[in-house]
Amino acid sequence: MDEIIKVKNxxxxxxxxxxxxxxxxxxxxxKGEIVGIIGQNxxxxxxxxxxxxxxxxxxxxxxxxxxxNTKEEEISELxxxxxxxxQNPDDQIFNxxxxxxxxxxxxxxxxxxxxxxxxxxxxxKLTGLSAVKNKQPYDLPYNKRKxxxxxxxxxxxxxxxxxDEPTTGQDYLNREIVINIIKELKKKGKTIIVISHxxxxxxxxxxxxxxxxxxxxxxxxxxxxxFMNKKVLESTKLKPPQITRLAQKFxxxxxxxxxxxxxxxxxxx
Amino acid sequence: MKENIIEFEKFEWQYGNNANFKILxxxxxxxxxxxxxxxxxxxxxxxxxxxxxxxxxxxxQTGEMKGSVRIGGVETKNSSLSMLxxxxxxxxxxxxxxxxxxxxxxxxxIAFGLENLGYPRSEMEKKIKEIIKLFELKEHAHxxxxxxxxxxxxxxxxxxxLVLEPDIIxxxxxxxxxxxxxxxxxxxLVKKLNKKGKTIIFVSHxxEYLNKLCDEILLMNEGSIVKKGSPEEIFTNIPLLKxxxxxxxEITSLFNRLKKAGKWNKEFTASxxxxxxxxxxxxxxxx
Ligand SMILES: Nc1ncnc2c1ncn2[C@@H]1O[C@H](COP(=O)(O)OP(=O)(O)OP(=O)(O)O)[C@@H](O)[C@H]1O
Ligand SMILES: [Mg+2]
Numbered sequence: 001m002d003e004i005i006k007v008k009n010x011x012x013x014x015x016x017x018x019x020x021x022x023x024x025x026x027x028x029x030x031k032g033e034i035v036g037i038i039g040q041n042x043x044x045x046x047x048x049x050x051x052x053x054x055x056x057x058x059x060x061x062x063x064x065x066x067x068x069n070t071k072e073e074e075i076s077e078l079x080x081x082x083x084x085x086x087q088n089p090d091d092q093i094f095n096x097x098x099x100x101x102x103x104x105x106x107x108x109x110x111x112x113x114x115x116x117x118x119x120x121x122x123x124x125k126l127t128g129l130s131a132v133k134n135k136q137p138y139d140l141p142y143n144k145r146k147x148x149x150x151x152x153x154x155x156x157x158x159x160x161x162x163x164d165e166p167t168t169g170q171d172y173l174n175r176e177i178v179i180n181i182i183k184e185l186k187k188k189g190k191t192i193i194v195i196s197h198x199x200x201x202x203x204x205x206x207x208x209x210x211x212x213x214x215x216x217x218x219x220x221x222x223x224x225x226x227f228m229n230k231k232v233l234e235s236t237k238l239k240p241p242q243i244t245r246l247a248q249k250f251x252x253x254x255x256x257x258x259x260x261x262x263x264x265x266x267x268x269x
Numbered sequence: 270m271k272e273n274i275i276e277f278e279k280f281e282w283q284y285g286n287n288a289n290f291k292i293l294x295x296x297x298x299x300x301x302x303x304x305x306x307x308x309x310x311x312x313x314x315x316x317x318x319x320x321x322x323x324x325x326x327x328x329x330q331t332g333e334m335k336g337s338v339r340i341g342g343v344e345t346k347n348s349s350l351s352m353l354x355x356x357x358x359x360x361x362x363x364x365x366x367x368x369x370x371x372x373x374x375x376x377x378x379i380a381f382g383l384e385n386l387g388y389p390r391s392e393m394e395k396k397i398k399e400i401i402k403l404f405e406l407k408e409h410a411h412x413x414x415x416x417x418x419x420x421x422x423x424x425x426x427x428x429x430x431l432v433l434e435p436d437i438i439x440x441x442x443x444x445x446x447x448x449x450x451x452x453x454x455x456x457x458l459v460k461k462l463n464k465k466g467k468t469i470i471f472v473s474h475x476x477e478y479l480n481k482l483c484d485e486i487l488l489m490n491e492g493s494i495v496k497k498g499s500p501e502e503i504f505t506n507i508p509l510l511k512x513x514x515x516x517x518x519e520i521t522s523l524f525n526r527l528k529k530a531g532k533w534n535k536e537f538t539a540s541x542x543x544x545x546x547x548x549x550x551x552x553x554x555x556x
Contacts, residue, residue, distance in 0.1 A: 014416070039448070040420075040448040040450060040451075041418055041419075041420025041421055041424070041446070041447060041448045041451055042417075042418045042420065042421055046418060046419065087419045087446070088363070088365065088419060090363070090365065141311065141312070141316075142362055142363050143311055144311070165419065165445075165446060168445035168446055169362050169442050169445040169474070170311075170474070171309075171310045171311045171474060171514065171515070171516075172310065172474075172514055172515050172516035173310060173311070173514050174311060175516070197420075197446070197447065197448050197449060197452075199449075200519070236450075237448070237449050237450035237453075238448075238449055239449045241519060242477065242518065242519040242520050242541050243519040243520070243523065245541050246519075246520065246523070246541050246544055246545060249541075249545045250545075250548070250555050250556065251556065252554070252555050252556075253555070260519055260522045260523045260526055261526070263523055264523065264526045264527070264530070267527075267532075267552070267555065268530065268532070
């Protein structure tokens with residue numbers, strides 16, 4: 001299989017004297033996988049994924065993206081492959097129109113005019129922003145700005161797309177928009193990494209989940225297995241989705257049940 | 270009977286720069302000490318509702334106001350923000366928009382409001398210490414909030430308001446970036462303050478917590494309160510939730526699935542604990 005991300009003994013701290021935020025992390029991700037990264041506040045999730053587009057560089061160990069060591073690459077090169085959508089959209093957005101913001105990335109990558117136009121239109125359509133594209137980003141509410149941040153990264157058409165808590169503060173419809181975007185990207189064979197505290201969302205879209213705790217990997221397994229691991233859940237205080245928790249109260253229902261339909265089917269097969 | 274601490278009467282608000290949105294609350298009375306959950310899709314007016322309790326509407330926003338909002342009997346439009354902020358604490362969704370901007374560290378940021386209210390030094394220090402410990406921010410007390418993780422920033426923003434223990438606490442989707450443990454800590458602390466008599470207005474998409482903790486849910490859409498009801502009443506009402514573009518709790522969906530299959534004709538629940546009980550009673554073979 002095609003390994004697109006490889007992390008080897010990665011260590012990182014934000015300052016020389018400071019405590020280590022990442023304390024020796026190793027794993028790899030294959031092309032086309034959808035991987036969830038979960039764990040408590042401050043466990044190092046954002047710090048970890050910022051290594052994938054070169055925003056941060058390891059203090060020790062290596063991060064290899066598409067065969068290239070991030071230590072030897074410029075951010076501008078890495079950002080062709082990896083798009084990182086910031087946790088807080090206001091850290092990311094800086095143009096004065098939505099259209100400019102979403103066009104900025106692909107223009108910077110020097111794509112052809114035609115391709116830029118196609119990618120920008122597609123991104124605006126997927127995020128439901130076409131009708132407001134001439135507005136200023138800050139005229140839209142916070143949760144819509146999160147969609148602008150998504151649009152401006154997917155318009156760059158990178159192989160790897162990282163979502164840092166995309167469903168935060170989103171209502172049902174916007175959450176469905178995000179789920180739909182991820183499904184579309186998956187169809188195109190993109191590799192997707194999602195950081196989230198929203199376990200129903202993780203259960204819906206991810207096959208695999210990596211659990212971080214205090215800068216280390218606690219568990220790296222299928223979503224079902226992660227939600228079934230009592231010890232890990234206890235030590236990270238993660239709560240599986242409602243339906244999974246209900247399933248775990250019944251002997252006859254599989255503890256790794258992720259959807260209502262799966263639950264029902266086990267009652268009446 | 271407890272007194273009404275928040276009263277909306279023929280209240281209308283239209284933002285100066287937006288002709289398409291209007292908030293309209295004809296008659297709403299909230300009793301002192303209640304715990305009210307507010308739900309609704311994007312653009313429903315939840316934040317504007319919070320602003321009008323805090324007095325941000327009309328004092329800091331431009332637009333036209335009709336009717337009245339009374340907080341503890343005093344009309345917000347005849348009061349000032351600084352007066353209102355002694356009674357009402359508002360916590361916003363985006364933590365960074367809440368920081369004082371004075372370049373303070375975490376501890377100073379949390380102290381900021383207390384200092385403004387003129388608390389005595391020793392009491393202030395005690396309160397700050399307590400909340401920093403409860404929110405697990407001890408290690409970060411002397412760092413700048415801007416060097417923290419998203420969730421840690423949000424905790425600082427929440428702590429700096431809750432530490433003031435205002436009579437009315439308005440929370441506008443404050444737990445978005447929080448991990449499950451921190452979310453639970455926040456909800457529990459808010460509940461504790463509620464038990465001490467504080468009135469809580471909690472906007473959230475986390476229906477499971479609202480279901481567990483609230484006395485009443487206000488469902489907002491298109492600038493108005495379209496439905497008021499007990500949590501279970503609202504969270505098991507699939508047509509109502511759908512019509513207002515809200516998600517259906519998984520447990521409610523399960524009961525609906527059973528009903529559709531002709532296996533369930535009793536009342537629904539949206540809570541895991543009750544569902545366990547209901548199913549074990551009805552289907553002993555499942556145990
Ligand atoms: N710019 C920074 N400077 C110094 N320390 C930082 C900085 N950003 C994060 N940290 C620290 O690094 C640790 C890991 O932070 P990180 O943002 O990776 O956590 P996270 O798992 O993404 O958390 P959250 O769920 O709250 O977003 C935290 O203790 C945090 O305080
Ligand atoms: Mg983060």
